[in-house]
Amino acid sequence: MTSPDVAPAPPLTFVIFGATGDLTRRLLIPTLINMTHNGLVGEDLHVLGIGIEPGNVEMLLERLDAFLKTSGDIEDQERKAAWQSLRKRISYISGDFTQNAVYKSIADYLSHAPSANAAFYFAVPPSFFGDIAEKLSENGLTDETTGAFRRIAIEKPFGHDLASAQALNARLLNHAEESQIYRIDHFLGKETVQNIMTTRFANMMIEALWNNNYIDHVQITAAELVDVGLRGKFYDATGALRDMVPNHLFQLLAMVAMEPPNSFDAESIRNEKAKVLKALRHYSREEATQNGVRGAYAAGPLAGRDLPAYTETADIAPDSDTETFVALKLLVDTWRWAGVPFYLRTGKAMKTRDTEVVITFRQVPFAQFPRHDSRPQLPPNRLIIQVQPDEGLDMEISIKSPGLVLKTAPISLDFRYADRFDIGKQTGYESLFYELFVGDQTLFQRADGIEAGWAAVQPFLDLWAEGGKPDPYAPGSMGPACADELIGRDGRIWHQPGDKPGRKTV
Numbered sequence: 069m070t071s072p073d074v075a076p077a078p079p080l081t082f083v084i085f086g087a088t089g090d091l092t093r094r095l096l097i098p099t100l101i102n103m104t105h106n107g108l109v110g111e112d113l114h115v116l117g118i119g120i121e122p123g124n125v126e127m128l129l130e131r132l133d134a135f136l137k138t139s140g141d142i143e144d145q146e147r148k149a150a151w152q153s154l155r156k157r158i159s160y161i162s163g164d165f166t167q168n169a170v171y172k173s174i175a176d177y178l179s180h181a182p183s184a185n186a187a188f189y190f191a192v193p194p195s196f197f198g199d200i201a202e203k204l205s206e207n208g209l210t211d212e213t214t215g216a217f218r219r220i221a222i223e224k225p226f227g228h229d230l231a232s233a234q235a236l237n238a239r240l241l242n243h244a245e246e247s248q249i250y251r252i253d254h255f256l257g258k259e260t261v262q263n264i265m266t267t268r269f270a271n272m273m274i275e276a277l278w279n280n281n282y283i284d285h286v287q288i289t290a291a292e293l294v295d296v297g298l299r300g301k302f303y304d305a306t307g308a309l310r311d312m313v314p315n316h317l318f319q320l321l322a323m324v325a326m327e328p329p330n331s332f333d334a335e336s337i338r339n340e341k342a343k344v345l346k347a348l349r350h351y352s353r354e355e356a357t358q359n360g361v362r363g364a365y366a367a368g369p370l371a372g373r374d375l376p377a378y379t380e381t382a383d384i385a386p387d388s389d390t391e392t393f394v395a396l397k398l399l400v401d402t403w404r405w406a407g408v409p410f411y412l413r414t415g416k417a418m419k420t421r422d423t424e425v426v427i428t429f430r431q432v433p434f435a436q437f438p439r440h441d442s443r444p445q446l447p448p449n450r451l452i453i454q455v456q457p458d459e460g461l462d463m464e465i466s467i468k469s470p471g472l473v474l475k476t477a478p479i480s481l482d483f484r485y486a487d488r489f490d491i492g493k494q495t496g497y498e499s500l501f502y503e504l505f506v507g508d509q510t511l512f513q514r515a516d517g518i519e520a521g522w523a524a525v526q527p528f529l530d531l532w533a534e535g536g537k538p539d540p541y542a543p544g545s546m547g548p549a550c551a552d553e554l555i556g557r558d559g560r561i562w563h564q565p566g567d568k569p570g571r572k573t574v
């Protein structure tokens with residue numbers, strides 16, 4: 069067991085609604101195993117699984133054992149031991165979480181548990197989020213007056229548009245305080261996403277330039293190699309915009325664009341992030357037409373196999389107009405960012421897996437250097453925050469190229485986390501769970517931030533609900549041509565993943 073930099077979480081029962089589901093086995097249990105292994109939780113963590121499947125805890129443990137045997141989560145002896153320790157502290161209640169009976173059983177369990185502290189995790193279809201919160205409250209399970217904490221962690225998606233997100237927030241806040249609600253955005257658990265704040269606020273040479281005087285534009289890309297696969301039912305009702313933009317990409321945007329918080333406490337950070345999201349310009353219908361494009365992948369080869377077109381995928385309507393790619397140009401109407409476009413894009417079945425933030429600085433005002441090639445001007449400096457994979461930070465600058473002639477050469481100063489730190493095997497949920505357990509909401513979304521995000525994308529949702537089809541793009545490409553046109557109209561081009569000046573191969 070490794071010793072953590074922080075004290076282990078306090079005693080609690082982690083109540084998982086949806087204990088027999090996919091998220092529980094693939095992410096929640098492996099996260100708890102890693103946390104047990106790292107010493108972030110101790111033997112006073114108890115897990116209570118709730119599921120509709122009949123059976124007792126042996127049924128649940130058998131399934132988890134079978135999954136973990138092949139998943140690679142307990143390959144090493146230490147994690148195997150951590151799982152053996154954790155599994156002794158798992159219980160299961162079978163019941164329908166739309167009915168009161170199961171809540172009475174949970175109350176009974178908690179009244180006998182070593183600690184009355186509880187975090188309720190909703191690993192269930194989103195249509196149940198409001199119902200479960202209501203039932204927890206009606207059964208006295210969100211009551212903190214005894215001194216024990218009672219927290220609710222909610223998975224994504226949080227609503228499917230502005231109105232539904234507002235309605236869900238209103239319903240939740242009828243049954244719990246904002247301080248009890250932890251809305252998950254798993255991007256906030258990623259080291260490199262958290263590193264955006266450190267990069268900015270711990271480095272004068274970066275933060276001093278972080279405004280519209282020096283920054284030309286910002287690009288945020290979350291390209292995925294994976295296609296829709298077996299998630300057709302969920303994805304066809306969702307699409308790339310809803311799935312990735314108001315949540316994950318806006319979290320990156322908020323970290324990039326926020327003002328320095330007065331402190332690193334949760335409310336200061338969330339206040340600053342919410343201000344940015346509220347400052348995103350709300351487009352008219354015509355502006356949305358000009359500033360957003362979408363695509364859907366066509367049939368074609370991808371990673372050594374023949375991928376069927378999106379509309380030929382299982383559980384997708386053949387006449388579906390759902391997008392698997394979206395690109396937007398957004399504006400943050402603040403003093404700092406006036407006139408600096410933020411270009412966002414995300415899609416499935418693309419050329420590579422690459423999530424990155426690219427900050428392109430303005431050109432130097434005057435370049436005295438003699439021209440020795442056909443490039444019209446010096447390349448601008450760029451800072452590339454490589455969120456995943458191969459987490460790191462690249463700074464692109466110009467240097468003198470060796471020789472007697474004064475000639476510039478673009479180079480990239482690369483930092484890779486893996487070269488410097490032993491990050492170890494993580495799911496990315498460890499920091500989120502730890503903060504949930506210790507009661508720190510920094511890495512969770514607040515109601516106003518979520519609603520501000522939806523408000524900014526609502527003009528695109530409304531526009532695309534009117535009809536029309538997304539443009540086709542080839543699997544293994546970086547999206548449809550209309551995305552290049554979107555940024556090209558401003559005389560700019562998308563950063564190509566892996567494109568580094570000075571590298572002999574890219």
Ligand SMILES: NC(=O)C1=CN([C@@H]2O[C@H](COP(=O)(O)OP(=O)(O)OC[C@H]3O[C@@H](n4cnc5c(N)ncnc54)[C@H](OP(=O)(O)O)[C@@H]3O)[C@@H](O)[C@H]2O)C=CC1
Binds near residue numbers: 087
């Ligand atoms: N899976 C993933 O990778 C990710 C999932 N999420 C989110 O996590 C949540 C859960 O997703 P996922 O695990 O994939 O979904 P699953 O459908 O696999 O799991 C949901 C679980 O809830 C149970 N359930 C359904 N209805 C009831 C009921 N009335 N009473 C008791 N139990 C019930 C299901 O039981 P049964 O199967 O027997 O019906 C199932 O075990 C969703 O909000 C999803 O959007 C977010 C990110 C990634």
Ligand SMILES: O=C1O[C@H](COP(=O)(O)O)[C@@H](O)[C@H](O)[C@H]1O
Binds near residue numbers: 224254311312
């Ligand atoms: O929430 C989601 O995120 C994943 C991408 O997350 P990552 O951590 O693998 O980059 C995305 O594939 C999925 O469609 C979406 O629902």
